[in-house]
Amino acid sequence: MSRLRIFADDAPDTPQFVSSDGEDIARELKKIGVTFERWQASQPIEPGATPEQVMAAYRADIDRLIADNGFKTVDVVSIAPDNPNRAEMRKKFLDEHFHKEDEVRFFVAGAGLFTLHVDGKVYEIECVKNDLIAVPDGTTHWFDMGPEPSFVAIRFFTEPDGWVGHFTGTDIAQKFPRYEKGQAD
Numbered sequence: 001m002s003r004l005r006i007f008a009d010d011a012p013d014t015p016q017f018v019s020s021d022g023e024d025i026a027r028e029l030k031k032i033g034v035t036f037e038r039w040q041a042s043q044p045i046e047p048g049a050t051p052e053q054v055m056a057a058y059r060a061d062i063d064r065l066i067a068d069n070g071f072k073t074v075d076v077v078s079i080a081p082d083n084p085n086r087a088e089m090r091k092k093f094l095d096e097h098f099h100k101e102d103e104v105r106f107f108v109a110g111a112g113l114f115t116l117h118v119d120g121k122v123y124e125i126e127c128v129k130n131d132l133i134a135v136p137d138g139t140t141h142w143f144d145m146g147p148e149p150s151f152v153a154i155r156f157f158t159e160p161d162g163w164v165g166h167f168t169g170t171d172i173a174q175k176f177p178r179y180e181k182g183q184a185d
């Protein structure tokens, strides 16, 4: 089940808000310009499936999102717990950064932890299969797939270069909870 926790950015031990209700999560995130929707990831995909398999299975959803939003690039992050590069892949997103475009991700299997840092608050979102999240450009955040990652996410980019992260150099991400779970579905 997806879950949102909201903290003050100087109080990582004390969440001010906790909910796994989809409408609660969408309402709270809308206040900071984030879209959160639960879709239907209808095609069975296993973490570790190839990008080609994922793209083929979700072609209709991908084409609709591209047509509606003008995305220029689509890719897939698909990782199973036994991936030999998992520690390196996890590290890539663990520190606070932002993007110069919206971050649009559709989880079609497994789970991961997005944490957003906005106006003195920290929004920790466990995203699971079926969740679509769109984070506005410039929002500082980090993402933890956990020590035994297990998820598949389709990523949509408006820039032709795909994923480009701008790191802020802060240590805030190290003060907030990491993702200790693997699979959530």
Ligand SMILES: CSCCC(=O)/C(O)=C/O
Pocket (backbone or CB within 6 Å): 077, 093, 103, 105, 112, 141, 142, 143, 153, 155, 163
């Ligand atoms: C959930 S997809 C992998 C993480 C990612 O693309 C990103 O931008 C994290 O901040």
Ligand SMILES: [Fe+2]
Pocket (backbone or CB within 6 Å): 099, 103, 141, 143
């Ligand atoms: Fe990101």
Ligand code: NI
Pocket (backbone or CB within 6 Å): 093, 097, 098, 099, 103, 141, 142, 143, 165
């Ligand atoms: Ni990022």
